Amino acid sequence: MTRWLILAAIAALSLWALAAFAALPLAQWPALPWHPEALTVPQILLTHGLMPRGVVALLAGACLGLAGALMQAVLRNPLADPTTLGTSSGAQLALVAATIFAPGLLAEGALPVALAGAAAVTLPVLALGARRGFAPVTVTLAGMLAGMLTAAIATTLTLSQGHYLLSLVIWNGGALTQQDWGGVHRLALALVPALALAALLARPLMVLSLGSEGAQGLGLRLAPLRLGTILLAVWLSALVSAELGMVGFVGLAAPAMARALGARTIRTRLLISALTGALVLSLADGTLLALAAAGGPVLPTGALTGLIGGPLLLWLLPRMAAQVPQATESGAREVHRSAGPGRVLVCLALLLMTCSVLTLFGGRGPEGWGFIAPALQAEFLPLRATAIVAALSAGALLAGSGALLQRLTANPMAAPEVLGVTGGAALGYAVAVFTLPQPTALALALGTAAGGALALAALSRHALRADLAPARLLLAGLAIGALATAVLGAIMASDDRRAWQILGWLAGSAAQVTPEGAAALAALALALLATLVAASRWLEILPLGPAVGRALGLPMTSLRLGLILTAGLATGAATLLVGPVSFVGLMAPHLARALGLARAVPFVAGSWLIGALLMVLAAFGARTASFPYDLPLGLVATLIGAPWLFLTLMRKSPA
Incomplete structure (x- = not known):
């Protein structure tokens, strides 16, 4: 142990010395005491x-x-x-x-x-x-x-x-x-x-x-x-x-x-x-100092240390001692079945239409709350309509992906936002920006979708083979998301001009979407709904487990791959608009299940409608909460979804 600590200390000292010598030759280092008025500027920067x-x-x-x-x-x-x-x-x-x-x-x-x-x-x-x-x-x-x-x-x-x-x-x-x-x-x-x-x-x-009981038995006040x-x-x-x-x-x-x-x-x-801890941070800082001295980018040290979090969590999770049985983290609980799922879907569709119309005509302006004046409707309604269509389409895509993943994994906590899919999509977007000279909208969309699909495939390989309980699978997904966030943070902290394009995307809103982009998102959302309805037989069988699926003749390997690719593509398209986090893909299926939509077709259709509704509400909040600034859609949706998920996970009964 001592040998490794000494080697790490030597490495940290060597990196720091390399940066110090590059900043100022040793012969020019000032002698003690250091009085700023007697030092040159390079000496002040050093001392x-x-x-x-x-x-x-x-x-x-x-x-x-x-x-x-x-x-x-x-x-x-x-x-x-x-x-x-x-x-x-x-x-x-x-x-x-x-x-x-x-x-x-x-x-x-x-x-x-x-x-x-x-x-x-x-x-x-x-x-x-x-x-x-x-x-x-x-x-x-x-x-x-x-x-x-x-x-x-x-x-x-x-x-x-x-x-x-x-x-x-x-x-x-x-x-x-x-x-x-x-x-x-x-x-x-x-x-x-x-x-x-x-x-x-x-x-x-x-x-x-x-243990708590043993410690209390020995008289320890916990x-x-x-x-x-x-x-x-x-x-x-x-x-x-x-x-x-x-x-x-x-x-x-x-x-x-x-x-x-x-x-x-x-x-x-x-x-x-x-x-x-001292050596880890010193090595990270020394590495960045040496990189900057060699002509590399100047990055804050926290951007580098953040990169260790996701891989370390993924490495620790399967090795963690099972101090709590996985069954207590399963997240499964009984839900009621609606006697009339068709009526529930009709009500959801009417509610979505009503909220969309109210959001289209109402809002907050320079003179306060109210409806758009008739004289201004011709100018503002097309812009608002485009934003609303884009927002509800993104919500439907995320919710449909969440419903698909929950049926695929039989895991009520599965969703693109918490399984690292949106984080991977964000990395795919960043890779497209930095590797392509002039990335087109199609190239950005494909890069984002590919990143989401790869992240989901990596999680499936890592976690599903270990038969992790839903809560542990959720934590593995959050670890992937943490890694993606750290990479994006490192990119944003650099002085590369392309980082501002990524910042613009992370801080984007539905107001920035073109009519063509909104139409494309709407077409993808409708295509996803049609695909999910067409795959309803598969989605009924998959939650029963792979053994039942194989016994019924389903091609499990190719079927899973196709569904994962579908979820990745849909998430990537939505992530282009809402950014890497929103929790709509997790909330909407849970709400659909709470409404009694248990069978495959009502479940996916209800999730699709609820996701669209939630994102319309988020778009309204993003536009009005801090007028005249337009907040990011994903952040507003996170403010809605994260507290709900937080409280759901912490219920006394399994949730």
Whole structure:
């Protein structure tokens, strides 16, 4: 273990030295003491920029590694860290909200605001997780969904104040750039007492590792221990967020590496996690510094550390000890069957038409709420009609894909947004932008669709073979989505002009769709509905399992491949409009099932109509919530879907 730590330290020091020597030859380094008025500009950049940056990387990495180890020890959850529990996203939301609405709160420093936001998200996640016995997968799911929701709210707030857009993009990257040694002092003053407190907590955490009942039998008070440990971890992660911004998944990687290096006791694991966290962040920062010194792009360090999260989650998930039986995470429950599914479908269709017409004529303008004046209808109605058709078509495509995936996998939690399909579609879009000289709309659509299909195929290969319960399959999909988000974040943090095209797509809205594009989306949505109705016999049989399907003569391999490709193409087309996250594909099938639409044809048709309805409502909210700014459709749909999914997953009964 010591040998590996020494080798990593040498590598980190070598990378930093390479960047330092490239910035200023050793012969020109100033001697102590460093007085800025006596230094040249390159010397100031070295002594007050690069040097404190190297120390900050070590201290911040140690804080995050220790925070992750504390969370994993107290929750007995190898997937817990400040990113997966929503702690960092909570701090992000609080800082963004304070910057926009109450900048005076930041006058005394960003730490109190970041700490309040981090605690406001983490503590409710754990409170809800306690209702399920702190089941590792369930708590992690709740934390990741809470993090996605708070990140969506933060982005929505920023886009509603368009002049803050660039600052948010830069802050989200997690840049370690320093202007003086103040950050070093603050992080060091926090890390030293945190290590002392962690040493005091090691013994009771070791007792807790025996299990809740065993620990209580030995006289351990669980509630104060859990609360105190979590607050210490939240404080450390909030401090890093306040100083550097979003630096993700170091707290997940460091304890995993500590266990792999042979750390067995809690005390040793806490110490080694802090060391490995420091080395991980230092190596990441040194790599980017060396890359920039060699003429490569200048990227924030958080953009690189975010890339480790998705693969690490996928690697840890099958190896995680089954502390909770998978049956408790199955998500299956009885639903009633409607006596008249046809009437339900007619009512849904009428409701969709009514909402579409009201959205077409009504809304919010410079003079407040009301309907479009007759004199302006000829000019505005075609634009609104195009946007409404595009939005409802995208919602129908996502909902139809979700219904298809749920029937295909017999998993009520399957959906393109949470199985990583939309994340893969986003990567496909980015690849098309960066690899094609002048990508056409068709090329972008094909790249997006191919990315979604490949992500779904990868998830199927990884998770379905392991016979994972629905909740664990959902977490695997979120891991793929986290990887896609990290890649997009790294792209957005670069100085490449093509990144702004991707930002424009991520922040796009139905108002940007052309009539031809809306017509194409509508044709695809109708084609998907026709395909699903035509495949109704297959969709009735597939939930019964592959053995039944083969016994009835279904070509299971080719059938699954064709359905996966269909879902990927439909999701890719919708993702071009709504962006990588919306949860419509998960919500709509659940609502259809709750209405009693259980058979294949009513189920897929009802999901299709509900998805279209939800996206029409999201389009209305995107257009009116922050007038005159037009918010992204996907963000508004996420604000609707994430809380619903969060509460559904945390019900006492299986859901």
